[in-house]
Amino acid sequence: MTVLDVQNLEAVYGPIKALRGVSLQVAQGQIVTVLGPNGAGKTTLLKTLSGLLDPRRGTVLLEGQAIGGQDPVDIVRRGLVQVPEGREVFPLLTVRQNLLMGAYTRRDRDAVARDLEQAHAYFPILKERADQPAGLLSGGQQQMLAIARALMAAPRMLMLDEPSLGLSPKLTQEIFAIIRRINQERGTPILLVEQNAHLALHLADQAYILENGRVVLEGPCESLRQRPDIQEFYLGVHDAGSRGERRWKRRKGWH
Numbered sequence: 001m002t003v004l005d006v007q008n009l010e011a012v013y014g015p016i017k018a019l020r021g022v023s024l025q026v027a028q029g030q031i032v033t034v035l036g037p038n039g040a041g042k043t044t045l046l047k048t049l050s051g052l053l054d055p056r057r058g059t060v061l062l063e064g065q066a067i068g069g070q071d072p073v074d075i076v077r078r079g080l081v082q083v084p085e086g087r088e089v090f091p092l093l094t095v096r097q098n099l100l101m102g103a104y105t106r107r108d109r110d111a112v113a114r115d116l117e118q119a120h121a122y123f124p125i126l127k128e129r130a131d132q133p134a135g136l137l138s139g140g141q142q143q144m145l146a147i148a149r150a151l152m153a154a155p156r157m158l159m160l161d162e163p164s165l166g167l168s169p170k171l172t173q174e175i176f177a178i179i180r181r182i183n184q185e186r187g188t189p190i191l192l193v194e195q196n197a198h199l200a201l202h203l204a205d206q207a208y209i210l211e212n213g214r215v216v217l218e219g220p221c222e223s224l225r226q227r228p229d230i231q232e233f234y235l236g237v238h239d240a241g242s243r244g245e246r247r248w249k250r251r252k253g254w255h
Ligand SMILES: Nc1ncnc2c1ncn2[C@@H]1O[C@H](COP(=O)(O)OP(=O)(O)OP(=O)(O)O)[C@@H](O)[C@H]1O
Pocket: 013, 016, 017, 018, 036, 037, 038, 039, 040, 041, 042, 043, 044, 045
């Protein structure tokens, strides 16, 4: 079953066309990654899906219901929850207060308390540091807090914007392992924007390559990983046979 169905999405910043007709789907239980160079439109895509930016054209269906252009609070209420790039935790609020902010659209206190326990089970450090200001956490801990805060909104689907940004390889591995657990244990579908193509193509089921506001390639991660052009341009693998060959001679199989 398709949870998120995006068709021909366009978004602009004044004269800049950041999304030029993006279509993508996320099925129940899947992890889907969006890869692409700086400025490709990845963050714009997530912002448009979250309602922070109005689409100029196109449709967005969440579980069959149109959400394109709706208010961000309504979109969160419907279950589409974003973990923003750079975490954006509230630095002066305590860790617990940050987590409860994630549940601010919810009324069922018992369910919120249960979810707080579950968030602590995924990230025990957040329980240990519950009463400290979130601004005192390390970058990795703030990323954990941002993910846990999104879980407090009882998401039907999660969107993560560059969770590995600025983290050590070890911490990144840890965060990715938890993302996988969240997906497997809760069945939550995930749309993951990542610069680390290597990790993303190993974690996700499907991938979309975004360049200049357009999807230039899509498919199962397993087959994308085998493509020489993906290896060359996204995974940094250099074929020994091509040593000495001028870079301009190597080609992407997409345009
Ligand atoms: N607030 C803004 N005002 C004007 N132009 C913007 C704004 N935000 C993004 N852009 C432009 O829109 C395009 C897409 O940017 P976006 O941030 O979505 O790319 P990205 O793929 O997320 O890049 P990165 O990997 O660097 O985060 C770029 O050309 C960018 O310069």
